[in-house]
Amino acid sequence: MSGVNRVTKAVLEAEVRSFIADMERAAEAAADVGRKTESAAKQATRVQREQAAAAKQRPRRQAADAQRAGRKAFDETARTATQSALVVGAALVATGKAAVDWESAWAGVTKSVDGAGQEMEDSLRGLAKTLPATHDDIAAVAEAAGQLGVATGDVVGFTETMIKLGETTNLTADEAATSIAQISNVMGTLDREGTAGVDRFANALVALGNNGASTERDILAMSSRIAGAAKVVGMTEADLLGVANAVSSVGVEAEAGGTAISNVLIDMSKAVKTGSADLERFAEVAGISADDFARAFSESPADAMNLFVKGLARVQQSGGDVFTVLENLGQSDVRVTSALLKMAGAGDLLTDSLQTGRAATEANSAMQAEFAKRLDTTAARLAIARNNVRDAAITLGDSLAPMAAAAADGLSKVAQFAAAIPAPLRNLGLAVAGIG
Numbered sequence: 001m002s003g004v005n006r007v008t009k010a011v012l013e014a015e016v017r018s019f020i021a022d023m024e025r026a027a028e029a030a031a032d033v034g035r036k037t038e039s040a041a042k043q044a045t046r047v048q049r050e051q052a053a054a055a056k057q058r059p060r061r062q063a064a065d066a067q068r069a070g071r072k073a074f075d076e077t078a079r080t081a082t083q084s085a086l087v088v089g090a091a092l093v094a095t096g097k098a099a100v101d102w103e104s105a106w107a108g109v110t111k112s113v114d115g116a117g118q119e120m121e122d123s124l125r126g127l128a129k130t131l132p133a134t135h136d137d138i139a140a141v142a143e144a145a146g147q148l149g150v151a152t153g154d155v156v157g158f159t160e161t162m163i164k165l166g167e168t169t170n171l172t173a174d175e176a177a178t179s180i181a182q183i184s185n186v187m188g189t190l191d192r193e194g195t196a197g198v199d200r201f202a203n204a205l206v207a208l209g210n211n212g213a214s215t216e217r218d219i220l221a222m223s224s225r226i227a228g229a230a231k232v233v234g235m236t237e238a239d240l241l242g243v244a245n246a247v248s249s250v251g252v253e254a255e256a257g258g259t260a261i262s263n264v265l266i267d268m269s270k271a272v273k274t275g276s277a278d279l280e281r282f283a284e285v286a287g288i289s290a291d292d293f294a295r296a297f298s299e300s301p302a303d304a305m306n307l308f309v310k311g312l313a314r315v316q317q318s319g320g321d322v323f324t325v326l327e328n329l330g331q332s333d334v335r336v337t338s339a340l341l342k343m344a345g346a347g348d349l350l351t352d353s354l355q356t357g358r359a360a361t362e363a364n365s366a367m368q369a370e371f372a373k374r375l376d377t378t379a380a381r382l383a384i385a386r387n388n389v390r391d392a393a394i395t396l397g398d399s400l401a402p403m404a405a406a407a408a409d410g411l412s413k414v415a416q417f418a419a420a421i422p423a424p425l426r427n428l429g430l431a432v433a434g435i436g
Contacts, residue, residue, distance in 0.1 A: 112146030225258020
């Protein structure tokens with residue numbers, strides 16, 4: 001076993017031993033109170049007898065010494081009882097707080113997820129035992145999933161994927177959940193494929209982020225902007241991510257690039273459906289016939305656009321006027337021109353990006369591989385160990401939560417009673433307390 005693994009194992013064992021030791025100390029302290037109290041009672045009886053004998057046989061000074069000895073025994077017992085109470089109290093507070101915190105987090109989930117029950121609660125707590133994310137973080141993602149319209153049966157699987165994305169990319173789990181749920185709502189991913197489709201989407205996203213010049217956050221932001229047009233023209237999620245990666249990798253911002261690519265896709269779709277003169281122009285730039293372009297677009301809008309981008313690159317390389325070509329197609333907007341020409345100048349970037357996205361979707365393993373590396377770190381192991389300790393505390397604290405709630409209700413009633421005391425009487429009471 002390597003040095004790092006030995007250290008990791010020792011730290012993890014220490015985390016668990018510490019929790020168990022706290023509970024054992026609490027139990028031992030409580031037992032110690034009983035033993036010392038009994039001992040003090042016996043000693044007090046003995047001292048009293050000695051005091052009685054001393055009163056008859058010794059001077060008063062000796063009797064006073066015996067009394068002091070008795071008080072000392074009681075004082076020692078009192079100190080022991082206080083210390084024991086503190087240990088017991090600390091353990092109870094720790095477990096009670098864990099249970100109360102989880103109860104609050106779970107309430108957020110039940111508020112946004114229809115039909116959230118014991119099975120879902122157990123599943124979400126189970127995620128915390130295997131993922132390096134806190135119970136609160138997991139509940140927050142599940143709550144967001146419900147708010148974003150994720151079906152009840154998909155919430156746990158969706159949450160797990162988002163937590164893994166948060167651990168393996170520059171996205172937070174909440175960011176990933178919000179953006180991917182919104183894209184899924186547009187593209188119909190969850191409705192069509194459930195969480196399996198979201199897993200494939202996430203794996204493609206990670207693969208593109210690892211192999212391109214853009215980050216996962218950039219790709220997701222661009223995808224959100226293009227998703228509406230992509231859905232209209234029939235583009236797949238893998239191709240949506242591939243196009244978004246290519247546009248982001250040439251330095252085009254999400255807002256400008258999303259508008260540009262959406263305009264091109266919509267205009268191509270119109271030309272194909274209407275058979276207008278623009279269809280001939282798109283086909284001419286792509287280097288194929290109008291019928292072939294229409295067929296290519298119908299089968300794969302992303303591939304048809306890739307043919308068009310490659311055609312623009314050829315026009316550039318041959319010294320042609322690409323600006324006039326784009327203007328004749330109604331693509332003279334500076335954002336469209338900039339995005340298309342940057343991609344045209346990037347060689348096979350769009351081709352490679354589409355291939356990577358499709359391969360990663362099919363393999364469905366890029367995120368899992370990255371997450372496995374994350375789990376192998378000491379920090380992740382420690383986080384999971386702490387989660388397991390906290391989950392045990394939640395279970396123990398569940399029994400304390402009703403008592404804490406009852407105590408809080410009682411305190412509220414006392415406060416309400418005090419507030420209802422007439423002002424003259426209340427002021428008199430405060431004055432007496434001040435004098436005291």
